Amino acid sequence: MTVDEFVELVARVSGPSWRPNPEQHACLVGDPAVPLQIAAGPGCGKTLTLVLRALRHVMVDRVLPERIMMTTFTRKAAKEIRTRLIEWGTPLLEEVLAGRAGTLDAAYRAFLRQVDINRFVTGTLDSLCEEALSGARGPDERPPVVVESFAANQLLARRGEIYDTSQRLGQPFLDYLGPYTHTGDPPETLGDMTRVIRTLVDRLVQDEVDLADYVGPGPHQVARQAIAEIFERYTAYLRATHQMDFPTLERVFLDRLRAGRVPDLMSSLRVLLVDEYQDTNPLQEHIYLELARQTGAALTVVGDDDQSLYRFRGATIELFRDFRSRAATALGGQTPQLLYLTQNYRSTPEVVSFFNDFIQNDPDFAPARIQPPQADDPGEPALGQGAGARDVPEHCGRTRGRSGCLAASGVPARRAPCRCSVGGADPGRLQWGRFGGCRDPGAHGERVPARI
Numbered sequence: 229m230t231v232d233e234f235v236e237l238v239a240r241v242s243g244p245s246w247r248p249n250p251e252q253h254a255c256l257v258g259d260p261a262v263p264l265q266i267a268a269g270p271g272c273g274k275t276l277t278l279v280l281r282a283l284r285h286v287m288v289d290r291v292l293p294e295r296i297m298m299t300t301f302t303r304k305a306a307k308e309i310r311t312r313l314i315e316w317g318t319p320l321l322e323e324v325l326a327g328r329a330g331t332l333d334a335a336y337r338a339f340l341r342q343v344d345i346n347r348f349v350t351g352t353l354d355s356l357c358e359e360a361l362s363g364a365r366g367p368d369e370r371p372p373v374v375v376e377s378f379a380a381n382q383l384l385a386r387r388g389e390i391y392d393t394s395q396r397l398g399q400p401f402l403d404y405l406g407p408y409t410h411t412g413d414p415p416e417t418l419g420d421m422t423r424v425i426r427t428l429v430d431r432l433v434q435d436e437v438d439l440a441d442y443v444g445p446g447p448h449q450v451a452r453q454a455i456a457e458i459f460e461r462y463t464a465y466l467r468a469t470h471q472m473d474f475p476t477l478e479r480v481f482l483d484r485l486r487a488g489r490v491p492d493l494m495s496s497l498r499v500l501l502v503d504e505y506q507d508t509n510p511l512q513e514h515i516y517l518e519l520a521r522q523t524g525a526a527l528t529v530v531g532d533d534d535q536s537l538y539r540f541r542g543a544t545i546e547l548f549r550d551f552r553s554r555a556a557t558a559l560g561g562q563t564p565q566l567l568y569l570t571q572n573y574r575s576t577p578e579v580v581s582f583f584n585d586f587i588q589n590d591p592d593f594a595p596a597r598i599q600p601p602q603a604d605d606p607g608e609p610a611l612g613q614g615a616g617a618r619d620v621p622e623h624c625g626r627t628r629g630r631s632g633c634l635a636a637s638g639v640p641a642r643r644a645p646c647r648c649s650v651g652g653a654d655p656g657r658l659q660w661g662r663f664g665g666c667r668d669p670g671a672h673g674e675r676v677p678a679r680i
């Protein structure tokens with residue numbers, strides 16, 4: 229089956245209400261040999277596109293589901309991914325096997341007969357690391373006993389001796405912790421102190437921080453020395469009792485990978501897809517890239533750098549934004565392709581408009597803005613830049629006037645004959661432009677979104 233036949237099949241199976249839009253289409257057909265980064269706002273079909281890309285790897289590239297790993301940030305989201313893989317994969321497979329999606333040669337039919345949609349490898353990275361380590365122990369290694377967050381915090385407080393430390397060092401210690409609380413005030417209870425110190429010790433592991441550098445001379449050195457000691461007491465206790473918290477689990481897993489010990493669960497990996505990539509911490513990224521490098525798996529990551537809800541857990545926005553250059557280095561030079569999804573399917577135009585206005589307050593946002601879905605889109609839309617609305621109709625063979633300006637009206641008009649949205653009151657101001665049905669996208673420049 230060709231990739232175009234696959235996209236057609238998806239559109240047919242999903243019924244008249246759903247069809248991949250051109251941006252989603254580009255994500256589905258992208259060459260698996262080139263790593264792919266998809267940047268998109270909320271509700272733009274990121275997860276669905278990733279699920280369909282996983283299914284494309286099965287139907288088009290003939291990769292068995294058990295060789296495809298798809299991860300995300302929370303267990304709940306991982307369950308949803310599994311459900312979507314099954315909900316979409318089952319009818320697609322049935323259609324192909326029934327011969328309703330083109331002719332089936334014997335080899336392809338034999339391959340499809342082996343496909344079991346339930347066998348995709350899905351989960352959070354932590355859950356998969358835990359599973360992989362349990363099944364891949366050396367003769368002198370015990371199975372990991374992973375301590376859940378609540379219990380891990382109890383151990384951190386008790387074994388790390390946080391209360392005693394705070395009594396000994398007094399206010400300067402609390403002042404050091406202050407900037408890391410939600411309010412910016414020094415923590416008042418043992419629980420508050422433990423939560424802040426949890427963030428710090430997790431970052432020491434996830435950012436692969438050198439402890440001596442962290443303590444090194446500078447402001448708050450006594451407090452930082454105390455944090456390092458809490459960390460050492462806590463991790464020594466975990467080691468002695470053969471327990472691991474999640475950052476330690478990731479650390480151990482990465483060390484084994486780097487030593488060339490790819491666990492059985494992942495040794496025949498051909499495809500690796502990561503949702504919610506903006507919430508990935510540096511240690512997890514090293515795991516993904518090392519896995520992709522060692523197994524040669526086709527890599528796709530999807531995320532939204534405006535939506536990193538879990539920055540405080542160790543994710544940093546730069547991690548997603550500068551992904552391509554790091555991946556190119558780690559994977560031996562192949563720079564990932566960057567594609568955007570910008571049509572929002574979940575929210576009303578008013579919500580979309582508010583979101584876009586609000587997020588512009590952040591100077592670091594990546595240029596993935598969202599738009600409401602484009603109703604009855606007549607042709608291949610192109611994204612481009614324009615400096616003034618007046619010159620658009622001349623470029624668009626099918627247009628009868630401009631429909632609205634994203635900046636002026638808040639949202640592009642949806643049912644106007646032309647959905648050109650360029651320029652604004654200030655013609656020198658570049659912004660998102662969308663040219664519905666434009667015959668000559670080239671006239672508007674490249675398909676590159678512009679920042680306001």
Ligand SMILES: Nc1ncnc2c1ncn2[C@@H]1O[C@H](COP(=O)(O)OP(=O)(O)OP(=O)(O)O)[C@@H](O)[C@H]1O
Nearest residue numbers: 246247248249269270271272273274275276277573
């Ligand atoms: N081309 C499309 N046509 C119609 N509906 C679509 C299309 N693409 C996605 N949707 C719908 O949009 C909704 C959001 O999709 P999805 O959950 O994949 O988005 P998301 O970007 O992952 O969202 P989030 O930001 O919450 O993670 C779903 O109901 C999905 O079916």
Ligand SMILES: [Mg+2]
Nearest residue numbers: 274275276503
């Ligand atoms: Mg999603």
